[in-house]
Amino acid sequence: MKIVRFVYKDRIYDGILEGGYVTADMSLPAKGKVAVRDVRLLPPVNPSKIILVGLNYADHAEELGMERPLNPIIFLKPTTALIGPEDAIIYPEASCRVDYEAELAVVIKSIARKVKRSDAAEHILGYTCLNDVTARDIQKSDGQWTRAKSFDTFSPIGPWVETDLDPSDLKITASLNGEMKQSSRTSKFIFDIPYLIEFISGVMTLLPGDVISTGTPAGIGPMLPGDEITIDIEGIGKLTNHVRKG
Ligand code: MG
Numbered sequence: 001m002k003i004v005r006f007v008y009k010d011r012i013y014d015g016i017l018e019g020g021y022v023t024a025d026m027s028l029p030a031k032g033k034v035a036v037r038d039v040r041l042l043p044p045v046n047p048s049k050i051i052l053v054g055l056n057y058a059d060h061a062e063e064l065g066m067e068r069p070l071n072p073i074i075f076l077k078p079t080t081a082l083i084g085p086e087d088a089i090i091y092p093e094a095s096c097r098v099d100y101e102a103e104l105a106v107v108i109k110s111i112a113r114k115v116k117r118s119d120a121a122e123h124i125l126g127y128t129c130l131n132d133v134t135a136r137d138i139q140k141s142d143g144q145w146t147r148a149k150s151f152d153t154f155s156p157i158g159p160w161v162e163t164d165l166d167p168s169d170l171k172i173t174a175s176l177n178g179e180m181k182q183s184s185r186t187s188k189f190i191f192d193i194p195y196l197i198e199f200i201s202g203v204m205t206l207l208p209g210d211v212i213s214t215g216t217p218a219g220i221g222p223m224l225p226g227d228e229i230t231i232d233i234e235g236i237g238k239l240t241n242h243v244r245k246g
Contacts, residue, residue: 003126003161005046005084006039017160042084044128044161045107047209050077051200052103052132052149056215057188063218072191072199075145077132081155088244090153091225095135098223098243101216102174102182102231105130106193107161112206117194123206124193126163129231129239130213131156131174136222156231156241157211167193171234172217177227184217 002017008028015024022039026032054073055061061068083089091098109125133155139148167186174182191199196212206212223229225245232238 001126001163003044003163004036004159005042005044006036007042008034008039012042040084041086041159043082043157044084044159045157045209045211047079047082047107047211048207049204050079050082050155050211050213051075051204052077052213053191053196053215054145056190057184057217058190059184059188059218060216060220061190068190072196074200074203075149077155078150080152081150083153083156083241085156085159085239085241087156087241088153089131089133089156089223089229089241090151090246091223091243092135092151092246095138095148095151097135097137099134099136099220100174100176100181100223100229100231101132101134101220102172102233103130103132103213103216104167104170104172104186104233104236105157106167106197106212106214108206108208108210108212110208112197112201115197115201117198120194120197123197123201125208126161127165127167127233127236128158128161129233129236130211131229131231131239131241132213132216133223156239158239159237162236165235170236173232174219175230175232176221176223181221182217182219184219186214188217189214
């Protein structure tokens with residue numbers, strides 16, 4: 001099942017996407033149905049927090065010449081950074097180097113606190129694509145990552161939450177203006193999703209709709225105003241955004 005949020009005639013709906021139509025409540029025409037081309041898709045979740053994992057692919061650690069971390073390195077993005085499919089990534093004036101990072105995001109279904117990895121699956125609603133947009137120059141100069149990762153529009157997510165998916169070995173790519181820049185598989189995770197849920201829920205209570213983004217593979221690189229960036233994950237779909245000058 002594909003879970004969506006969308007705008008139709010100035011109202012926001014939660015719905016399901018199937019066969020080119022979104023279905024929500026009966027206030028939509030044609031028995032609660034409308035063609036997906038006639039709506040604007042929003043971020044498919046409305047989380048209380050977005051937790052991201054740094055350095056979680058073996059190929060990305062090798063690319064950076066870094067040791068594999070002993071524990072997941074986690075950080076947060078504010079929910080004000082979220083944008084949906086086709087929304088613009090705004091290139092901030094404060095940065096000269098803004099990168100894409102293709103990531104698989106996990107959406108939480110039910111309150112999760114101190115969950116064992118063996119019970120983690122019960123707390124997962126589904127999966128979506130996330131672009132962990134990063135002002136790389138600011139990440140380096142600041143030392144800590146909050147400013148570099150938190151500009152408005154720096155968290156494209158979507159296009160929907162896929163609930164029926166085994167995430168253990170999915171192809172994940174990033175394409176810039178149609179040219180493939182990142183290509184890897186989620187089987188290269190250093191820390192798998194059940195372990196991440198155990199680790200993170202041991203720190204903070206996860207609420208329904210919260211997002212855990214699982215890190216990016218090798219091949220990160222810069223975007224410029226005018227560029228089109230697409231994250232594509234097998235079994236989910238494509239998340240495309242355009243970069244605009246701030
Ligand atoms: Mg990242």
